[in-house]
Every structure is written in structure tokens, then in C-alpha cells.
Amino acid sequence: MTDRLFTETLLAAVGEDLLSTRLSEDFVRADVGAAAVEPLLTFQALSDLLSTHQLEPPRLRLHRAGRPVPVGDYTDPGEASGVARRLVRPEALYEQLRQGASLVLDGIDRLHPPIRAAADDLMRLVRERVQVNLYLIWGDSHGFDTHWDDHDTFIVQLAGTKHWKVHGQGTRPHPMKEDVDHSHRPPQTAVWEGVVRPGEVLHVPRGWWHTVTGTGDVSMHLTFGFTRATGVDWARWLVERLHEVEFARTDLPRFGTPEERRKHQHELLRRLMDLAEQHDLDAFLADRDSRFPRRQSFSLPWAVDGATPEADTVVEFTPILPAALREDGQKVALTVAGRRYAFPRAAQPMLEALAEERTLTVAELAERAGEAVDTAAALVRVLVRHHLVLLR
Known part of the structure; x- marks a missing residue:
């Protein structure tokens, strides 16, 4: 069942140490069986989604050889409720896919209940927000060049095959989306290389470089992405707590003597350390859990x-x-x-x-x-x- 795909099926295949030692730290490959992932999405279900939802760039987009396909090559201008839209032309989409373009659909978990159930199950496992994107390609081309993601991922192969080369961490371990250095490079070696088939699941940690190409066959896979809390997040949360401290709200002694500024800084550091002792990592994670959002769902009447x-x-x-x-x-x-x-x-x-x-x-x-x-x-x-x- 998709609502136990990660907490039961994957853990049974990988082992309970997935969370304690391997999550975000190690590349993981497991075969949960094609039958376990088949209920997530079929080509008929995907065709129905494309038919019943007005999906348009950038949520639905095409890439080829590392570059986005111009939206005018597969959409027409349109209008819905007085708002300008880009409407996907089926025949143009087919042609682009025949030419080796990769179709990407962001947030498919918000459209399809079986994928939503699996995403919710992964959220209960990792206790972080999850978004699921769909990737579909024919032929032996690639949609993206060698790259790294700023979040952890679980890759679930649904149909066909795809060739993966996981290089590992680059010259900057644990890079972030909001970071001071984006010039890091991939390693020269590879952690794993091979063909992924239906029912196989990969875990690629944040910042790990990888190269993905078609095998001449069709390939359809889902990427379950999530961003884990870091020390930076805890520090930001602590800074927000500083509003509760009267001394932290006072003006800095810009026009005082160097000694006055030094004393003020030391007092700020003392207050911040006191705050860190009062609001430790456990308190931060508990507060984060208490603010975890619900799915947008409705219960009428x-x-x-x-x-x-x-x-x-x-x-x-x-x-x-x-x-x-x-x-x-x-x-x-x-x-x-x-x-x-x-x-x-x-x-x-x-x-x-x-x-x-x-x-x-x-x-x-x-x-x-x-x-x-x-x-x-x-x-x-x-x-x-x-x-x-x-x-x-």
C-alpha cells in the first residue's frame, strides 16, 4: 500500500539503520519490487492528470540536454477566468518527447492520491516536509547535466529504465540552497553506477553529485524530496527568541567607546548562550513538529x-x-x-x-x-x- 511504502516496505528492504546512520549520509539502493510501486502512478493515470488539470510552465516543463525547452515549442497562449495562461498542446508535447525531451511535473503529490499517501508516509518517517516531482523521458538523452540537489531525495523508478551515476559529495560537503559558495565541483570518482529498474529505490543525500541519462527505453520515476533541519535553522530560531530579551532589543552603542561596544557584545553573547541553554535542539525540533502543516484537504458538507x-x-x-x-x-x-x-x-x-x-x-x-x-x-x-x- 502506498501509505506504508516507506515506513514498512522500504525499511524492510533497507533495515532500521536507514534513519539512524544512513539518511542524508550515505547513498542507498534497494529493490522493493515493481508491484509495490505500481499503484503510485500508471501512464493512464498520468494521461488523466494532464487531461483534467490545466498544468503549465513552470510547474510542468520540458528539459533537453541540460537546457529548458522554450515554452512556445509545446504550449499555446490561452485564457482562463480572465487570466493569461500557457496551454500545453498535446501533439507538440508528443513531438518534444519523441525528440528526447524530459518532462518534469512538480508537486504531483498534490494531484494524485496514491502519491500523496506515499509522500505523507515519508513525512512521518523523516519528520520533514516532502514534495514529489515526476520525471518522464524516452530515448537515451538526458534532461539535466551532472548536478547536485539542495535537498535529500528518494528516487522511485516506476516504469522503464534509467542509467544513474552517483558521484558523491563534491568539494563542499553539505551545500545549501542559501549558501556562500556555489562554485564547488564534483569528485572524480563514482560511488555507484548502474541501471535502475521498476521497483528500485535510491536515496541520494543533499549535495551529492549525480548524472542521469536515458537507456533508449522509456523511463518514468518519482523524486521524493525533503530538506532536513540544520544548525543554521536552529540558530535562526534562536535569533527569533531574542525578541523576548529586553537587552537584545536595545540599540547597539554605535557612538560609544570601543570598550563600551566590547562590553555590549559580551553581554549579548551571554544572553544568547543563556537562550541556547533554555531552547536546546530538542525544544527546537518539538516546536518544528508542532508547526508541521496539514495537507490542503476539504471535508464537505x-x-x-x-x-x-x-x-x-x-x-x-x-x-x-x-x-x-x-x-x-x-x-x-x-x-x-x-x-x-x-x-x-x-x-x-x-x-x-x-x-x-x-x-x-x-x-x-x-x-x-x-x-x-x-x-x-x-x-x-x-x-x-x-x-x-x-x-x-
């Missing part, structure tokens, strides 16, 4: 008309990461996407069941929590209005 769900209504918990419940006096609270929600303590067993199982019918929720179906339905009515659950 229940969220508007307040109708009572039936016993067989399916309830889906919307927080992507496991929600930590905290007892607060006579209430139980959880924080989702930066907002705190408080409920009567009596609701705790039902909230715990939803957080653990993620998807239950109203009747199953009531049974798991030892409550009456009417009681579970009443709680669900409240949860759906606050976008904490979806109903189907």
Missing part, C-alpha cells in the same frame, strides 16, 4: 452543515505527523500546524485512537475508546469543523 456522521462514516485524522496529546488540567490539548486545540479529558481515549490508527469508522472509533457511537459522532462533528479530521 460535514464541516459546514454540522450533520451528524453515521456509524460507518470513515474518519481520517488530518495531522501528518503523530500528534502529541498533553494533559492540561481538566482538558487534553494537542497542537497542529501551530494552533493549539483543547478538549475535555473525556475525549482523550478517542483522540489517542485517531492519532494511532489515523483512519477509523465512527463505530470503530467508539469501540476502540470504549464509548457510545453517539459520543464518538459528537466529537467527530467538532473535529471536522476545525479541520482535524476528514469524513468520507
